[in-house]
Amino acid sequence: MNMDSIASFSHPFLWTAFAVGVVYCCTRMVSELFLSPLSHIPGPKLAACTRLYEFFYDVICHGRYTFKIAELHEKYGPIVRISPTEIHINDPEFYETLYSTSAPRNKDPWFTTNFDVAESAFSTLDYRLHRPRRALIAPYFAKARVDRIQPLIQGKITKLMRQLDEYARAGKPLKVDVAYNCFTADVITGYTSYRPLGYLDTPDMVPIWSETVRNLVEIGMIARHLPGFFPLLASTGARCIQMVYPKLLSVIAFRVKCIQEVNFMWTHPETATKDAAQAECSEPALFPELVSRASTTPDITEERVLHEFITIVAAGTETTAHTMTVCTFHILNNKDILRRLRAELNDKFPGDATMDLQTLEQLPYLTGIIYEGLRLSYGLSHRLQRISPTDPLKYKDVVIPPNTPVGMSSALIHHDETIFPQSHAFIPDRWTDINERRRLNKYMVAFSKGSRQCIGMNLAFAELYMAVAALFRKYDMELQDTTVDDVKLHSDMMLPHAKKGSKGVRVILKPAQGGE
Secondary structure: OOOHHHHHHHHHHHHHHHHHHHHHHHHHHHHHHHHHOOOOOOOOOHHHHHHHHHHHHHHHOOOOHHHHHHHHHHHOOEEOOOOOOOOOEOOHHHHHHHOOOOOOEOOOHHHHHHOOOOOOOOOOOOOOHHHHHHHHHHHHOOOHHHHHHHEEEEEEEHHHHHHHHHHHHHHEEHHHHHHHHHHOOOOOHHHHHHOOOOOOHOOOOOOOHHHHHHHHHHHHHHHHHOOOOHHHHHOOOOOHHHHHHHHHHHHHHHHHHHHHHHHHHHHHHHHHHEEEOOOOOOOOHHHHHHHHHOOOOOOOOHHHHHHHHHHHHHHHHHHHHHHHHHHHHHHOOOOOOOOHHHHHHHOOOOOOOOOOOHHHHHOOOHHHHHHHHHHHHHOOOOOHHHHHHHHEEEEEEEOOOOOOEEEEEHHHHHHOOOOOOOOOOOOHHHOOOOHHHHHOOOOOOOOOOOHHHOOOHHHHHHHHHHHHHHHHHHEEEEEEEOOOHHEEEEEEEOOOOOOOOOOEEEEEEOOOOOOO
16 A cells, blocks of 8 residues: 555545544533533533533642632522533532431542542442441541540650650751641551551651642542543653652552551451550550451451551541641731630649640630631532432522532632631631530531541541640740741642642741740
């Protein structure tokens, strides 16, 4: 076959392929805009036709789709179609309907499948399978049990303070998110496996750890638009990964460490008893308990334990650490807040009096600080989709068909000015009156709500109360080259990210006057 014959063949073939492509795109557009069961929902036409609209804002513009969604609500109203298959609602009064405790709610595979932890309760799509999976682990995070692990939390606070003492003596600036992530990681792993990661025992702690969980969820968010890309990249080796997407290296290292930990528990169950004898609390640990029940519970496999381990460690570190970071910045950025917090702590715990969780939970100003920190740290800033599998949802006069992913966002709810006036300001007094706190708590969705609410909420509260109180009782801190832009939401990569180039919240420490 000569070149002329190839050209004569390829020319009409290419035109035919192009024509088929155009016809397909036009047919798809007509279908999505006029024939889709969601065609009655307002929103931008391009978003209704293709996920490329979301891809542009979240991948190309790095986590800006949440902000674009807020603009779409201003234009189209409280209910908007944001993709070919997904609806977003921005109405705080609808939150408890969507995130119901009683009505069945599935998760959207678009949100969960790219984290590669399908066997975890977090990523379980079907509500019928989610219920028994959650029920298996929920007792370990009940309020009564968390109250009993105060010695473990206090032990990690003591280790954290030893690290901070070194920074104070040396006059070195401390990047607080590094310290707080190491603290929360050692708490969650010490409690759930008897074998803490030991980051607080490492000189200078482990700076890379504070970025690892963020990298993990960021990769999961990008991977849903580029399925297969990261597994393919991971197979190429460290050198290629370093050139193409170096954040993947820390995620691979984290997963390998989790595999090693779970494999050790699975193959050496007898060591759990020995570890328990040396543990900082007497409560049974989640993962050794799961391993011990594997022979009688078919659903408990090594893969299931691994997936739960990854999600619980990841979810139990960065979100709580970020809330501590937000609290730290705003306490130090407003001398009146610091003064009132210190006065409340010194009044209730004079001198070297021991602080206990039950008493700390009754302190109104400390409580206001923690709730305001949660409000401005958002938990997951990304929308959390829920699906009603059998019944249609009704929002005002709009009927949403069954099996439609519907999302709402803490980053929008927490800035509703009709509920939280001056919503970008850190105002602990919003929460100090107990009756007002009960009213506002309906709109505090940092832990989400409903049957899939964050399972670690009680542990997070315990860490926040005990750590914030202990740190600001003992240390004077001064912000170093840090502004509100270092804690303000700029990019939503599922977790809240500050502006590009932010070096985080940095402080100089010294012992507080009158402190320990």
